[in-house]
Amino acid sequence: MIWTEEDKKTVYSCRIFDVEERCCRSPANNKLRTFNALSTPDWAIIIPALDTEQGRNFVMVRQWRHGARELSLEFPGGVFEKGESPELAAAREMREETGYIARKIENLGVFNPNPAIMSNKIHFFLALDLEASGKQQLDEDEYAEVEIVPWQEVLAGMGKPPYIHALMATAMCLYLKSRI
16 A cells, blocks of 8 residues: 655745655556645644633634635644754744743644645644743734633634634644543
């Protein structure tokens, strides 16, 4: 069932991904076939859990998503910087997007966002014992509003606007699994 990659070339490159053309040999009939795949750095998503007297809330960011052409309410996350560990990437993204830091970070799991066409991994974390560090440190083309949302509201909203991002549902599933 394992295909053998014999050649690979980049056919398109942009800031966030490369499109690769991969020539692979079939395990069944030994024929060569060409497949396309997206090559992108690994990502991290972190769930900032903020405990208050009213219960557990999540610190989330509302931002415009160009692919969907709509606003999305999400956990902080983003692409690793060169040489950065998954945990440090998650903590940095949370600090930059929300202005919060965590005294404790738990690893929730690792997935491939779409193994049929993507080569990267996405690392999921839970941030606990949060402290507001001040202000956001957004990238030049990044606009995000911070929102504090009760965790039950996030769970109930998954799959309908503004909770449209499938990877946020994956993060939520991992969060619930970690609490069982």
